[in-house]
Amino acid sequence: MMMLPQLNFSVIGVEILLLLVASIIFLIDKFIANKNYAFFLSLITVIICAILVLFTPFGDFTQAYKTDFYSSTVKLFLIFGTLLVLLISYNYLNSYTFINLGEYYALILFSLMGAFLMLSAMDLVTIYLSIELMSFPVYFLIAINYAYNKPSLEGSLKYFIVGSLSSIFLLLSLGVIYYFTGTFYLKEIFVKLSESPYKKELLLAGMLLLISFSIKLSMVPFHMWAPDAYESAPLPITSFIASLVKFAAMAVLIKIILIAFSPLKVQLGQLLIPIILLSILIGNIMAIKQDNIIRMLAYSSIAHAGYAGLGLISADFVGYSFIIFYMLIYLIMTLGIFSILVVFANSQRELLYIPNMAGLSKTIPFISFLILIFMFSLAGVPPTAGFMAKFYIFLSLVKSHYVWVAVLGIAFSVIGAYPYLRVLKVIYMDEEKLTGINYRYDWSFFIPVGITSILVLLIGVYPKPLVEFVQRTLFLYLSTLYFPH
Amino acid sequence: MLTQGHYLALSSILFLIGLFGLLFRRNLIVILVSIEIMLNAIIILFASISYYTKDTSGYIVVFFIIAMAAAEAAIGLSLVVLIYRKLRRIYSDEITFFKG
Numbered sequence: 001m002m003m004l005p006q007l008n009f010s011v012i013g014v015e016i017l018l019l020l021v022a023s024i025i026f027l028i029d030k031f032i033a034n035k036n037y038a039f040f041l042s043l044i045t046v047i048i049c050a051i052l053v054l055f056t057p058f059g060d061f062t063q064a065y066k067t068d069f070y071s072s073t074v075k076l077f078l079i080f081g082t083l084l085v086l087l088i089s090y091n092y093l094n095s096y097t098f099i100n101l102g103e104y105y106a107l108i109l110f111s112l113m114g115a116f117l118m119l120s121a122m123d124l125v126t127i128y129l130s131i132e133l134m135s136f137p138v139y140f141l142i143a144i145n146y147a148y149n150k151p152s153l154e155g156s157l158k159y160f161i162v163g164s165l166s167s168i169f170l171l172l173s174l175g176v177i178y179y180f181t182g183t184f185y186l187k188e189i190f191v192k193l194s195e196s197p198y199k200k201e202l203l204l205a206g207m208l209l210l211i212s213f214s215i216k217l218s219m220v221p222f223h224m225w226a227p228d229a230y231e232s233a234p235l236p237i238t239s240f241i242a243s244l245v246k247f248a249a250m251a252v253l254i255k256i257i258l259i260a261f262s263p264l265k266v267q268l269g270q271l272l273i274p275i276i277l278l279s280i281l282i283g284n285i286m287a288i289k290q291d292n293i294i295r296m297l298a299y300s301s302i303a304h305a306g307y308a309g310l311g312l313i314s315a316d317f318v319g320y321s322f323i324i325f326y327m328l329i330y331l332i333m334t335l336g337i338f339s340i341l342v343v344f345a346n347s348q349r350e351l352l353y354i355p356n357m358a359g360l361s362k363t364i365p366f367i368s369f370l371i372l373i374f375m376f377s378l379a380g381v382p383p384t385a386g387f388m389a390k391f392y393i394f395l396s397l398v399k400s401h402y403v404w405v406a407v408l409g410i411a412f413s414v415i416g417a418y419p420y421l422r423v424l425k426v427i428y429m430d431e432e433k434l435t436g437i438n439y440r441y442d443w444s445f446f447i448p449v450g451i452t453s454i455l456v457l458l459i460g461v462y463p464k465p466l467v468e469f470v471q472r473t474l475f476l477y478l479s480t481l482y483f484p485h
Numbered sequence: 486m487l488t489q490g491h492y493l494a495l496s497s498i499l500f501l502i503g504l505f506g507l508l509f510r511r512n513l514i515v516i517l518v519s520i521e522i523m524l525n526a527i528i529i530l531f532a533s534i535s536y537y538t539k540d541t542s543g544y545i546v547v548f549f550i551i552a553m554a555a556a557e558a559a560i561g562l563s564l565v566v567l568i569y570r571k572l573r574r575i576y577s578d579e580i581t582f583f584k585g
Binding site: 125128129132136139140143146150151153154155156157160161164165167168171172174175178179182183184227228231232 | 530580
C-alpha cells in the first residue's frame with residue numbers, strides 16, 4: 001500500500017485566505033448596495049496576507065509547492081505593490097462608478113493568488129497552471145473598461161490571443177522537457193539535465209520557455225500587444241500589469257533558470273542578448289513619437305523589461321539578484337507615476353495627452369515636481385532610485401565580461417531619456433494651454449504618492465541596505481537549495 | 486504498426502495547422518478554434534509520450550490541459566460575443582482602433 005504524504009496546510013495559508021475572500025466577494029456582491037465594502041475587505045485581506053507571509057513556516061506542500069526564503073521575499077514585495085494598487089484603484093473608481101467594484105477587487109485578488117502559487121511552485125505543471133490563473137483575471141480586468149471606452153475590448157482580445165499563444169509555447173517546452181528527461185520537477189530536471197546527452201534538445205526547450213516568458217514580459221518581437229492593452233485598461237490595472245505581473249513572471253523565470261536550467265544558463269543568456277538589446281532600443285525609440293502618456297509608459301515598460309533582462313545575460317546569482325532589485329524599483333516608480341496620472345484622469349481626461357500638459361507647473365507646482373521626480377527616476381538620472389537600479393545591472397554585466405552589451409545598453413538608454421525629458425519640457429517650459437485642474441485630494445492619493453516618492457529618493461541616495469537584503473536572499477536561497485541541512 | 490514517430494508527426498502537423506490558422510485567418514471564431522487545435526496537438530504529444538514510456542504524469546497533464554482549454558474557450562468566446570455586440574465587428578482586420 002502506498003503511503004499518502006502528510007499534507008501541511010499551514011504552508012499554503014496565504015493562498016487559501018485569498019481564494020476564500022475572493023470567492024466570498026463574488027458570492028455576496030449581488031446583495032450589498034454599498035459597493036465600497038469590497039475595497040476595505042480586500043485591503044484588510046492583503047494586510048493579513050502580509051502578516052501571514054511573515055509568519056508562515058518554510059516547508060513543502062506535497063512535492064509541487066514549497067515556501068522558502070526567495071518566494072516569501074518576492075511575495076512581500078508583491079503585497080506591497082498590491083496595497084498601492086488597491087489605494088490607486090479606490091481613488092480612480094470614485095470617479096468611474098460604472099465599473100463593477102466587487103468583481104474588480106475579487107479579480108485582483110485571484111490574480112495575486114496565481115502569482116503567489118507561481119512563486120512557490122516547484123514543478124513546471126504547477127507553474128503553467130498558476131501562470132494561467134494569474135493572467136485570466138487580467139483579461140477580464142482590461143475588458144471591464146468597455147463601459148467607458150468601447151475599443152478597450154480590442155486591447156483585451158489582443159492580450160488574450162497573445163497570452164494563450166504564450167501558454168501554448170510554455171506547454172511545448174514542457175513537452176520537450178518531458179520527452180527528454182521524463183519528469184516535471186525542477187530539481188529532478190536539474191539532475192537529469194546535468195548528466196543528459198541531449199543538451200541541444202533541452203536548449204530548444206529552454207528557448208521555447210524564453211519565448212513564452214518574453215511574451216508575458218513584452219520583450220520585443222512579441223511586444224505588439226502591450227501598448228494597446230495598456231491603453232485600453234483602466235489606469236490602476238495598467239499599473240498592475242506593468243509592475244506586478246511582470247515582476248512575478250520575471251521572478252519565476254529566474255527561479256526556473258536558477259534551479260532547473262542552471263547547467264545551460266550561460267547559453268540561455270547568450271540566446272537572450274539580441275532580444276533584450278532590441279527591446280531596449282525599440283521600446284525607447286517608439287516611446288519618442290507617442291503623444292498619449294500611457295502609450296509612452298507602455299513602450300517605456302518594454303524598455304525597462306529589457307534593462308531588467310540584462311541581468312539574465314550575466315548568468316550568475318549576483319546578476320539575478322539585481323534583476324529582483326530592478327523590478328522592485330520599477331514597481332515603485334510605475335505605481336508612483338500612475339497614482340499621479342489617476343488625478344489627471346479623474347479631473348480632465350485630456351490631460352493624459354502630453355501636448356495638453358503644457359504649463360502645468362504654474363497651476364499645480366507640487367504635482368509637477370512629483371512628476372519630475374518620477375520621470376527622472378524612469379530616465380535614470382542620478383539622485384533617484386532608477387539610476388541606482390540601472391547602475392547595479394550594468395555593473396553585473398561588466399563583471400561577467402559582457403562589456404559590449406553594457407556599452408550598447410547605455411547608449412540606448414541615452415535615447416530613452418528623451419521621451420521622459422520631453423514630458424518635463426512640456427510641463428515646465430511651454431505656454432499654458434488648459435486652465436488648471438480643481439481637484440479634491442484625499443488620503444487615497446497622498447498615501448501611495450508619498451510612500452513611492454519618498455522611497456524613490458531614499459533608495460536613490462542610500463541603496464545599500466535594500467541591495468544587500470536582496471542579494472542575501474538569493475544567496476541564502478541557493479545555499480539552502482544545494483546544501484540542505 | 487504505429488510507432489511513437491507517427492504520433493509525434495500527427496501532433497506537429499496539427500500544431501502547424503493551428504499556428505497558420507491563428508496567423509492567417511481573419512474570423513475571430515476561427516482564431517479561437519485554431520488555439521484549441523494547437524492545445525489538442527499538445528495533448529496528443531503528452532499522451533503519446535506517456536503511453537510509450539509507461540509514465541502516468543503525462544496523462545495527468547492531459548487532464549489539466551483539457552480543463553485549461555475549456556477555461557480559455559470560455560474567456561475567448563465571451564470576449565468575442567462582447568466585441569460583436571458592442572462594436573459590431575467579427576473580422577480581425579476590421580478591429581483597428583489602436584495604431585502605432
